[in-house]
Amino acid sequence: NAGVTQTPKFQVLKTGQSMTLQCAQDMNHNSMYWYRQDPGMGLRLIYYSASEGTTDKGEVPNGYNVSRLNKREFSLRLESAAPSQTSVYFCASSEDRFSYEQYFGPGTRLTVT
Amino acid sequence: DQQVKQNSPSLSVQEGRISILNCDYTNSMFDYFLWYKKYPAEGPTFLISISSIKDKNEDGRFTVFLNKSAKHLSLHIVPSQPGDSAVYFCAASSANAGGTSYGKLTFGQGTILTVHP
Numbered sequence: 001n002a003g004v005t006q007t008p009k010f011q012v013l014k015t016g017q018s019m020t021l022q023c024a025q026d027m028n029h030n031s032m033y034w035y036r037q038d039p040g041m042g043l044r045l046i047y048y049s050a051s052e053g054t055t056d057k058g059e060v061p062n063g064y065n066v067s068r069l070n071k072r073e074f075s076l077r078l079e080s081a082a083p084s085q086t087s088v089y090f091c092a093s094s095e096d097r098f099s100y101e102q103y104f105g106p107g108t109r110l111t112v113t
Numbered sequence: 114d115q116q117v118k119q120n121s122p123s124l125s126v127q128e129g130r131i132s133i134l135n136c137d138y139t140n141s142m143f144d145y146f147l148w149y150k151k152y153p154a155e156g157p158t159f160l161i162s163i164s165s166i167k168d169k170n171e172d173g174r175f176t177v178f179l180n181k182s183a184k185h186l187s188l189h190i191v192p193s194q195p196g197d198s199a200v201y202f203c204a205a206s207s208a209n210a211g212g213t214s215y216g217k218l219t220f221g222q223g224t225i226l227t228v229h230p
Binding site for chain 1: 117119122145147149154155156157158159162202204206217218219220221222223
């Protein structure tokens, strides 16, 4: 039982490049989330998916898109990376949108030069 | 607009003593609060939570206190152990009338706790 897995662990991009961060969970959870963590800012919600087939914007969605591919997988795409998107990205899941407790993946450290 | 604030970036405590981590919030709609613990190069893990209908919740060495009138919560760790050294985040959530806020967490900036042997 791996919990929440994220790939890649590290990535360096040049400004303007695109990439997709992958997230998968094996806990049969309905809800999934993407956060970014920046120094002094805590974790901020980028997008979330309350259930398969639905996605909604969080606090800082600009510059990102998401896809809830199936119940297990929730990907985050940067279409044209900017230095301001240098951050650590965490994916999380919860049993459903009524569950407050979220389970986090190990994170992806992204640097945009 | 930081709705959840942890004003102490770091805290240093001797092993065996009490650690007290503080968190303040401004949104009176928040009705559920959680503490997460994060080790370097790992994702946050859930530690303890409290509903707004309570003012205290205990789990072993960890106790969370909620003061709704002051919009303040605190996490007490007694006794502190070196393995408790980590970043601690408080988080808050609310269930609005439409239920669309369920599960959405607002995090504080985090406090780095160091427990010295």
